[in-house]
Amino acid sequence: MCLALGEARAAGEGGDVPIGAIVARDGEVVAAAGNEREAAGDPTAHAEILALRRAATTLGSWRLTGCSVYVTLEPCPMCAGALVAARVDRVVFAAPDPKAGACGSLYNLCVDPRLNHEVEVVAGFAAGESAELLRSFFAERREPLAE
Amino acid sequence: MCLALGEARAAGEGGDVPIGAIVARDGEVVAAAGNEREAAGDPTAHAEILALRRAATTLGSWRLTGCSVYVTLEPCPMCAGALVAARVDRVVFAAPDPKAGACGSLYNLCVDPRLNHEVEVVAGFAAGESAELLRSFFAERREPLAE
Numbered sequence: 001m002c003l004a005l006g007e008a009r010a011a012g013e014g015g016d017v018p019i020g021a022i023v024a025r026d027g028e029v030v031a032a033a034g035n036e037r038e039a040a041g042d043p044t045a046h047a048e049i050l051a052l053r054r055a056a057t058t059l060g061s062w063r064l065t066g067c068s069v070y071v072t073l074e075p076c077p078m079c080a081g082a083l084v085a086a087r088v089d090r091v092v093f094a095a096p097d098p099k100a101g102a103c104g105s106l107y108n109l110c111v112d113p114r115l116n117h118e119v120e121v122v123a124g125f126a127a128g129e130s131a132e133l134l135r136s137f138f139a140e141r142r143e144p145l146a147e
Numbered sequence: 148m149c150l151a152l153g154e155a156r157a158a159g160e161g162g163d164v165p166i167g168a169i170v171a172r173d174g175e176v177v178a179a180a181g182n183e184r185e186a187a188g189d190p191t192a193h194a195e196i197l198a199l200r201r202a203a204t205t206l207g208s209w210r211l212t213g214c215s216v217y218v219t220l221e222p223c224p225m226c227a228g229a230l231v232a233a234r235v236d237r238v239v240f241a242a243p244d245p246k247a248g249a250c251g252s253l254y255n256l257c258v259d260p261r262l263n264h265e266v267e268v269v270a271g272f273a274a275g276e277s278a279e280l281l282r283s284f285f286a287e288r289r290e291p292l293a294e
Contacts, residue, residue, distance in 0.1 A: 041203055041204070041207060041209050043199055043203055043209040043229065043232045043234070044199060044200055044232065044233070045209075052190055052191060053189055053190075053191055056188055056189050057188070060188065061188060062184055062187075062188050062189055063190070064190065076228055076232065077224055077225075077227065077249075077256050078224075078226075078228030078229045079225075079228070080224065080225075081223055081226070082191050084224065084225070085223065085225050086190035086191070087190070099263070100262060102224075102228070106262075107254070112253070114246075114253055115247060115253075116247065
């Protein structure tokens with residue numbers, strides 16, 4: 001999660017909401033990405049989507065069986081759906097997202113037995129550090145009240 | 148939808164599950180894509196994701212306000228979440244997907260007032276033609292519908 005937080009920090013320094021993700025398999029990092037929605041002008045360029053795409057390129061398969069994804073914020077519906085689509089084994093997220101989280105907050109798409117794959121969800125690892133990173137990002141950008 | 152079905156047919160001829168999508172704005176086609184999961188080895192390369200990414204590149208913004216997406220199969224959770232994330236106005240789909248559909252079948256992520264955007268859903272346009280395309284694809288390959 002330390003590496004994912006590093007990706008999140010780098011995304012924030014580039015002007016994107018600071019969220020980072022890592023894909024690992026057998027204890028090795030396969031792919032890493034930060035959120036690039038603003039930098040790339042791509043609505044799908046969330047950290048998880050980019051990390052999954054990079055992992056598939058590295059591993060030579062869209063099936064990411066045996067992989068775990070570490071992400072600094074609870075995945076949104078798009079990203080939770082992507083974790084299922086990529087057949088990853090596990091997602092570990094730091095801060096919960098009560099407004100859009102789809103791994104336990106609003107939905108839990110990862111553990112729906114009606115879908116053709118289930119992803120184990122582990123929550124709360126380094127949640128405070130991730131939440132503080134997001135809080136300070138938005139606090140810095142909040143415009144002061146007009147006098 | 149005729150153009151989306153053309154993209155679906157081309158995807159099927161390339162060995163991918165035949166699903167196609169179009170993004171349109173003000174009556175003009177902005178982007179088109181077929182499913183490329185197998186061809187690209189990318190778990191996120193569903194037709195809708197690719198079409199949204201291409202539309203964002205063409206329009207120079209990740210916010211696809213004013214856009215409608217036409218897709219031959221009801222979007223899965225990842226793709227329905229992407230439609231919300233991209234802020235499109237409307238999705239029109241052909242065949243329903245009772246196994247993974249997230250625009251009315253298993254979920255309806257597009258019209259959840261808790262999320263920060265809602266997408267109008269129109270269903271059933273050219274459903275028979277799309278369903279037949281999928282049925283014949285899987286019949287030829289004797290594989291279950293699993294995308």
